[in-house]
Amino acid sequence: MAAQALYAELARQLNAIGILRRGLLRALPVDCPSGPAATLSLLHRHGEMRMGRLCELLAIDMSVTSRHVAHAAERGWVERVPDPADRRSRILRLTPAGAVKLTELHDRTAEMFSHRLDGWSDGEVEQLIAMLTRLRDSFGADCRVPLLAHSVPAVSAAVPASVSPAPPELPHDHA
């Protein structure tokens, strides 16, 4: 409902968040890139699950998810146990070593944010979170598919290392 100039500015700012994201990803441990990091975070937050479920949460293809999980499994951070209910599936579970790794990632994220957002009040951070949540909801669960009748535009945004796990009490996740 806003003017084109407003949307243009929003596109610009979302793009800037993408730049910020690249900086955040650079700070990840060399043995744990963003994909595996996101895997650990989601397994911690949602508990054990199957590949399909993880795919939905990551919003990426099964093939990609498979490799991220393999990366984590090779390092002992995740174990894949056969699903007794369907032998085609494997249940993914965070291992103690994975929990340790995740804690490392989490601590880094918290430290980084606490420094960078030093001037922000809790309420302001909460407000930002609320707006980002709403923004994503406005785009819906189908954000991966075309958004217009004919096709779409550009813009770009961000993906923080997806680091940071989170105490299971927090709602909302989609990602």
Next chain:
Amino acid sequence: MAAQALYAELARQLNAIGILRRGLLRALPVDCPSGPAATLSLLHRHGEMRMGRLCELLAIDMSVTSRHVAHAAERGWVERVPDPADRRSRILRLTPAGAVKLTELHDRTAEMFSHRLDGWSDGEVEQLIAMLTRLRDSFGADCRVPLLAHSVPAVSAAVPASVSPAPPELPHDHA
């Protein structure tokens, strides 16, 4: 200043924005991926400039910038004219064809946002923009370098990519 759980949630939401971004990028014209799109947008917004300046605005390495520009130049969207003041440099300039291409991208973006953000008031969009702007500023121009406590603050090259004033009438920095 906030609790770890709050930072964790912020990281999660920023990550979700990244997922949204992937969907948007998928919809770009096949002949104009995000890198070249960002190049056109910045040349339009800031006017002709040299490679080094564009690097700062994009906040990416010169080598990467060089290829994005080459992509655009091959399609006639950007011209690289010798810099009379320093023959090592080339001045980058948006061509009429590039302006046309940019308009296409711009129109698509505005249309997409107007659909997706149908329920948002102008004030709400403005508020989101303001928070994203502040977020980026909180990370500073040195968002590309280490972000942890022990890391050193960047010294030079204030990356204006973060400042983003808004002179020209058609802002918009896709990508």
Next chain:
DNA sequence: TATTGTTATACTCTATAACTATA
């Protein structure tokens, strides 16, 4: 010797498609 820009190489993330093994 330092700087501007290009090119070569490599790595991460992603997607599509082919393949295995179950249902």
Next chain:
DNA sequence: TATAGTTATAGAGTATAACAATA
């Protein structure tokens, strides 16, 4: 035949390093 997951291949984006031309 359909589904869960893996693997092979390819493409975009980025970074580092070596190189070219000019300062």
